[in-house]
Amino acid sequence: xxxxxxxxxxxxxxxxxxxxxxxxxxxxxxxxxxxxxxxxxxxxxxxxxxxxxxxxxxxxxxxxxxxxxxxxxxxxxxxxxxxxxxxxxxxxxxxxxxxxxxxxxxxxxxxxxxxxxxxxxxxxxxxxxxxxxxxxxxxxxxxxxxxxxxxxxxxxxxxxxxxxxxxxxxxxxxxxxxxxxxxxxxxxxxxxxxxxxxxxxxxxxxxxxxxxxxxxxxxxxxxxxxxxxxxxxxxxxxxxxxxxxxxxxxxxxxxxxxxxxxxxxxxxxxxxxxxxxxxxxxxxxxxxxxxxxxxxxxxxxxxxxxxxxxxxxxxxxxxxxxxxxxxxxxxxxxxxxxxxxxxxxxxxxxxxxxxxxxxxxxxxxxxxxxxxxxxxxxxxxxxxxxxxxxxxxxxxxxxxxxxxxxxxxxxxxxxxxxxxxxxxxxxxxxxxxxxxxxxxxxxxxxxxxxxxxxxxxxxxxxxxxxxxx
Numbered sequence: 001x002x003x004x005x006x007x008x009x010x011x012x013x014x015x016x017x018x019x020x021x022x023x024x025x026x027x028x029x030x031x032x033x034x035x036x037x038x039x040x041x042x043x044x045x046x047x048x049x050x051x052x053x054x055x056x057x058x059x060x061x062x063x064x065x066x067x068x069x070x071x072x073x074x075x076x077x078x079x080x081x082x083x084x085x086x087x088x089x090x091x092x093x094x095x096x097x098x099x100x101x102x103x104x105x106x107x108x109x110x111x112x113x114x115x116x117x118x119x120x121x122x123x124x125x126x127x128x129x130x131x132x133x134x135x136x137x138x139x140x141x142x143x144x145x146x147x148x149x150x151x152x153x154x155x156x157x158x159x160x161x162x163x164x165x166x167x168x169x170x171x172x173x174x175x176x177x178x179x180x181x182x183x184x185x186x187x188x189x190x191x192x193x194x195x196x197x198x199x200x201x202x203x204x205x206x207x208x209x210x211x212x213x214x215x216x217x218x219x220x221x222x223x224x225x226x227x228x229x230x231x232x233x234x235x236x237x238x239x240x241x242x243x244x245x246x247x248x249x250x251x252x253x254x255x256x257x258x259x260x261x262x263x264x265x266x267x268x269x270x271x272x273x274x275x276x277x278x279x280x281x282x283x284x285x286x287x288x289x290x291x292x293x294x295x296x297x298x299x300x301x302x303x304x305x306x307x308x309x310x311x312x313x314x315x316x317x318x319x320x321x322x323x324x325x326x327x328x329x330x331x332x333x334x335x336x337x338x339x340x341x342x343x344x345x346x347x348x349x350x351x352x353x354x355x356x357x358x359x360x361x362x363x364x365x366x367x368x369x370x371x372x373x374x375x376x377x378x379x380x381x382x383x384x385x386x387x388x389x390x391x392x393x394x395x396x397x398x399x400x401x402x403x404x405x406x407x408x409x410x411x412x413x414x415x416x417x418x419x420x421x422x423x424x425x426x427x428x429x430x431x432x433x434x435x436x437x438x439x440x441x442x443x444x445x446x447x448x449x450x451x452x453x454x455x456x457x458x459x460x461x462x463x464x465x466x467x468x469x
Contacts, residue, residue, distance in 0.1 A: 083208060084208075100282050202219070206254045216254065320336065375433045390416055393415070423447060
């Protein structure tokens with residue numbers, strides 16, 4: 001790869017779709033971008049992206065932190081508004097989600113869904129560098145590079161090309177994680193964008209950055225950071241985004257021809273990085289893959305030599321009375337189990353009782369703790385008590401106001417390492433105050449890899465709570 005990169009004559013011979021044109025009223029030239037030939041309708045981009053996004057959310061652990069996701073969405077929105085009119089597709093819906101993964105990576109799917117690894121944000125030195133990677137990915141979407149790549153080798157129906165298209169967009173990074181049982185993984189071919197498409201995304205990305213108010217040179221700086229982090233095998237991002245040759249100099253040269261329009265920086269970058277630094281470490285690709293191989297991402301619990309299938313929560317609910325004063329609705333395939341610390345509802349195979357020590361990998365628990373009448377202080381005291389008996393417990397979000405049983409409450413998200421599986425789990429804790437001053441708490445537990453499914457279930461259970469004390 002090194003020899004090919006060193007002989008690439010980027011500045012001497014431009015591909016057909018990169019043509020320098022004079023900008024009216026300016027003494028500089030901005031590169032004109034022409035989208036590559038595409039044999040597929042725009043609706044196929046939307047369909048492919050939607051299907052792939054559903055699978056990605058099943059396979060990868062989302063960070064699920066509103067503050068971080070909102071910041072990334074704000075940056076992304078400013079970039080989307082800066083896409084040149086000729087590459088705007090009203091059918092596309094751009095979304096921006098952070099994956100709780102350590103490796104430096106980001107990928108965008110046809111039609112607009114983008115996933116940005118937490119490791120990418122943590123490796124950056126500024127908001128502009130993060131925006132640079134996002135602008136590059138947005139350019140791939142806007143120019144429809146996924147289906148254009150499939151067009152080059154057209155001959156099979158679009159359905160047969162799904163694996164190839166997704167492979168080209170997601171690259172070796174996600175393919176390394178997706179198991180052969182995955183719908184994407186089963187048909188995944190490790191394609192990568194052509195160097196021509198990478199050049200095009202670099203240049204259009206630089207132009208989008210300038211139009212949005214960011215310095216395009218920050219994109220070049222971020223790519224240098226990615227290359228420095230390459231080590232032996234290279235970061236995931238490089239595996240699906242090959243260097244078209246002299247990338248840094250080409251972007252810097254383009255930046256000299258662009259006028260930065262305003263200033264888009266949100267001023268939140270350092271706060272976001274500090275927030276991420278206070279969380280438990282992000283999962284590595286190896287940890288995520290291991291979680292899938294042991295079944296923890298697909299509803300299977302493995303502990304020692306024991307392997308138990310855990311069914312997903314039912315869509316039908318039934319009313320239960322965990323305590324005399326409490327009425328809730330839980331999935332109909334969850335049974336009440338005898339737990340020492342409270343009343344727990346869990347699916348078959350998710351509850352463990354070992355010599356009086358109980359634990360559950362999936363499910364929800366209701367309990368009452370002694371309180372002082374101050375909801376916030378009592379909730380923090382409960383968190384401290386949980387942390388004492390769970391050394392790997394980390395609070396991922398601050399206490400957020402919530403409605404629990406029609407009363408003021410708090411909800412926070414925690415992470416822990418399951419004592420049953422040894423894998424990362426996600427915990428949703430909600431509290432509210434009872435009339436006698438004690439604390440009612442609701443604890444939902446699920447493996448990190450299944451959090452998307454269970455978050456929705458825990459929300460429904462919380463909304464069903466009725467308190468009659």
